[in-house]
Amino acid sequence: MSGHDHQLHEGDSLKRAARDRLTQQGEQWTGMRAAVFDALAGFDKPASAYDVAEAVSKAEGRRIAANSVYRILDIFVAANLARRVESANAYIANKHPECLHDCIFLICDTCGQTVHVDDDHLSASIRKAAENAGFSAPRPVIEVRGTCGECDAGMK
């Protein structure tokens, strides 16, 4: 369908991929960062920084302040280990940190489930539109709010 065959990691494989990617970027893979990544990857929907902080706190058995989590999430986003979902003020782990995509999120307003679509043709068109308007270094934010099939069916 999307025309390329990158690997969709999960579990330990994802964790290794994340660590490799982060270190390749010249950043450190510390215990704290591993804990934050685990927590984020453990959510099946976009999680707010505070949600992540709470999850990490529980896992570590001590209070982790939100700002530490913010710092780490910023690094993750910069390194492509995670994505920020702007319309939800939340973050989600990237299942294939090694591939750069302008990705499209479909977010269910009812249940919060978020699916991730890559359509390089579409995003290239958007980049091009931005460049035509004189914008450089464009970073597209493409999200669609709506109702997922499951919730839609349950709405009768």
Added chain:
Amino acid sequence: MSGHDHQLHEGDSLKRAARDRLTQQGEQWTGMRAAVFDALAGFDKPASAYDVAEAVSKAEGRRIAANSVYRILDIFVAANLARRVESANAYIANKHPECLHDCIFLICDTCGQTVHVDDDHLSASIRKAAENAGFSAPRPVIEVRGTCGECDAGMK
């Protein structure tokens, strides 16, 4: 350029168009709503609800609480008089309230200037992608963060 010729209102013309549109939607055009609309339209960049509250307070000579502004902005967004810029947690007046578009915002990370592009072909593709994935009632959020031509030139 964008292929259709709706009117780009400004000043009193825009205000009248907004009032007409809002009343057609079954909502009232009150003094407060006019004041909020004026304030919002007076910004040349996306403004936060608090920015708007401050501007309205100044214009009215009395304190207007942010939550009143939120209520009104929500109505405006629902009626297409204003748009929310998700990636900036901000709002911007819609210059042509009578036309429904999935619009694309280009937001300069340096100066905040935001330009508005309508590309019905592009947004239709995104809607279609969402529908293919089982999403219904999609509301696309298409924004591009980057650097505008002016700031880019000034960056040397």
Added chain:
DNA sequence: CATGAGCATGATATATTGTAACTTCCCGCC
């Protein structure tokens, strides 16, 4: 070993953005 540079994290405070709950006001209508 002492020192200092550089980075990661902690702690605290505060700023910004967004909602909730309840009250008061105003206006049209009987």
Added chain:
DNA sequence: GGCGGGAAGTTACAATATATCATGCTCATG
């Protein structure tokens, strides 16, 4: 006048995000 309903006010609070300074850790150097 009294009543009903929507708009706006008031207050409080929740959720999200950043700033600042302190602490600790590692490593290189002398």
